[in-house]
Amino acid sequence: MNKNVITIVVIVIAIISIAITIDYNSNRTVDWTESFNEKSNKPYGVSVLYKELPKLFKEQKVKTIYYTPYNYFYANSEDGYGDHIAEGNYLLIGNSDYLDDADIEELLIFAGQGNTLFMSDYTFPKKLLDTLQLMVDVIKNKDSISKLSFTDATLKAKNSNIDKSDSTAYFSKIDIENFTVLGYTNDDPNSINFLNVPFEEGNIYLHLEPKIFTNYNILKDNRYRYTEGALSYLPNATIYFDSYTKYLNSQYGDAEKKSQLSWFLEQPSFKWAWYLTIILTLLFMVFNAKRRQRIIPIVKPLENTTVGFVKTISNLYYETEDHKNLIEKKITYFLEKIRSDYNLDTTTLNDEFITKLSQKSGKKKESVQKTITFINWLRTKNEFFEENLLKLNKHIEEFYS
Known part of the structure; x- marks a missing residue:
């Protein structure tokens, strides 16, 4: 490599490094999409909660479920063909609207067999609400702040505020007899947002503020303590973490995916770095148009593509x-x-x-x-x-x- 090439490479690297340093703090954007995805490190992902579950439920397995409850629990039942019988806690944070009637029936069977169902969402499927004789309503918040409180005196120290909350959901109708109020919002005991409903031999826990379980709220101040308090009602058993909709929707943010070059040219410092790189490359080509020796092409031997073809088809x-x-x-x-x-x-x-x-x-x-x-x-x-x-x-x- 001659001195001209080395000089060009050093200049290009220096320009891009300076552009990255200048632009890092001036053009950062935060994606507030409520994905509730256990692999997402964005504010409203739940990767922090997911990583902490083994510590909260010591010596217990955390199984991530990428199937609908109907398919998974039917397969892993006494009459199914799975590799084990599903027993423990089923945990669903957000995006419960994908559940159909068959999924709800399978979850109720799971809970009725002595297991625990824990769901946190802004509302729940009609089939579940009708079965448990519940109704959910929503009220607007005046200042985008909600206060979440426990009814248990031993958990009062874990009460928490939650910001960026335009509205608050609560149970407006509870016709069942054997239920326990576990929490409410905005210092109003009638604004119930956390219930325990005994169901046959098991328990169903319904919570109406899923954002409290996200990365942003767990890492902000001492809000993680509320999450610990809410999950403390669950027995120390295997955790089945619902990730069906999160697994299907791997992209979060803009509906239209932009090319990397389009995003690149929208950033002023990166844009000029790109243009300078092109100009310097053209200058290099002009001054090095004549070479002393013709490039000797490298002839690669023929590859055996049979194995690659088989892998491609199987994938x-x-x-x-x-x-x-x-x-x-x-x-x-x-x-x-x-x-x-x-x-x-x-x-x-x-x-x-x-x-x-x-x-x-x-x-x-x-x-x-x-x-x-x-x-x-x-x-x-x-x-x-x-x-x-x-x-x-x-x-x-x-x-x-």
Whole structure:
């Protein structure tokens, strides 16, 4: 590299560094979108709460749920095909409007079996409110500040204010008999915003101010203490953290996504840095148009793209969640390999086939029977989930290990 190239590179790096330093504090913007996403570090994400859950519920698992309650809890029940029976606390912060009637019914079954449902949102699905005989109304705040209070005297020290709150939700109608008021707003005991509703053998906790659980409020002053107080009602058990809608909506902020270059040119200092870089590059090309030696091209050897092609196709099926197609193909290829390796007829996968495959492959009959039984079970199903695909892959890998 000659001296001219080194000089150009140093100048460009210096210009961009100065532009970044000048522009860092002058053009910062804050995204106040209420995403309630456990991976978001923005003010109204819940990454801080999510990271602190293992400390609040010591020695307990935190399972992030990327499925609807209907799919997840039905699969992980006594009659389901999941890898465990779901028991513990189901925690949902914000975005509960995606829940349909089937999801609500599954959550009620979960709670009724001795578990705990904790939901915090500005309102709740009609099916849930009707079942619990509740109504929710909203009133405007005069100064965008709400005060959240506990009814329990031992938690009074954890009461908190919350700003940037234009309105306050409260339970305007409570027709059920066995309920407990846990909190209210704005020093008005009639403005109830936190309830415990015993449901069959379990409990349902409903809270009407989800912003108190976000990063902004947990990190501001001592507001985290209110969050601790609210979650202290939950038993120390496994936490199922609802992330279905947050997982689907990975982009938050502007509805129209702008290109990086468009954002770049909107910043004055960056814009001039970009223009200067182009000008200096053109000058470099003009003064170095004639070279002493022609560039010797590098000829890359031909690549074996077979593995890359297979990975691309498999990733395509996986990312589109076409589990049924993947499962069918894995079963087809597995049986084809059995036919070619052991010269066995795979038309009928019965006990005789299991015995022959065990003898020819040298595998334990119990292991072979478990794999073939699971394949036969999959062939009877019309709907598949990611767990089915992973379990099939595990069986096939164990067979060839």
